[in-house]
């Protein structure tokens with residue numbers, strides 16, 4: 001909560017401090033998918049947005065930056081260790097200053113790129129929820145805001161896939177991108193949802209999280225999940241409220257579906273979970 005409030009109240013100050021006093025983070029080089037900016041309001045020009053894909057785990061990483069701000073502060077959501085060099089190259093090519101590497105939760109199927117990023121780019125702060133029980137520079141809580149330039153993400157607790165899952169939602173307001181964008185991690189997938197059979201998972205909680213924290217957003221809010229296994233890239237709240245084959249059911253039916261998924265455990269689970277509890281590297285924070 002401490003750090004969260006810090007971000008809330010003094011986001012610009014934080015950025016200034018990072019840039020001047022601590023002489024922090026700077027980027028490195030190249031590539032990723034070149035999706036256009038998806039927002040349409042007058043604030044469109046401010047947000048640079050890229051959806052990046054890691055094929056072995058079918059993970060999406062998201063790059064967001066305020067390109068109207070002189071520093072072009074940027075953040076990555078759910079970076080993967082294998083694609084860190086690609087992501088950092090892109091950030092460098094676009095002239096952005098990476099300030100945050102954040103996770104929606106402790107992933108079980110791949111190693112987060114957060115620790116590696118911190119070892120390669122000085123000053124980047126790692127972020128994860130306090131409820132995850134993981135190590136990171138900033139432990140966020142529901143209601144916190146993560147600011148980058150004049151833009152921000154709001155933090156919503158969406159437990160169910162894991163106990164510490166959060167959804168990051170772009171800010172509400174005329175100076176923030178419209179429609180809004182929700183980065184749902186594994187809580188809500190396109191026409192699916194995260195499994196609930198390990199890491200403190202609970203189908204009851206997931207059902208409640210989606211209905212209370214995601215389906216209450218405006219229907220045109222874009223849904224950007226952490227994975228897709230079928231080639232989908234984006235959905236909307238309205239679309240999922242109509243067509244999600246799990247979350248459109250009543251709670252009892254949903255629980256039955258989740259009990260009978262019969263998925264095998266992720267291949268990387270025994271390596272990924274312990275690594276991700278410490279940002280993906282054994283104690284990178286103390287070295288950074």
Ligand SMILES: N[C@@H](CCC(=O)N[C@@H](CSS)C(=O)NCC(=O)O)C(=O)O
Nearest residue numbers: 108109186192193194195263265266267
């Ligand atoms: N086969 C993959 C793991 C696939 C998997 O279990 N995906 C998770 C998200 S990553 S923990 C999930 O929640 N899937 C829900 C679904 O309905 O598919 C591997 O071995 O890594």
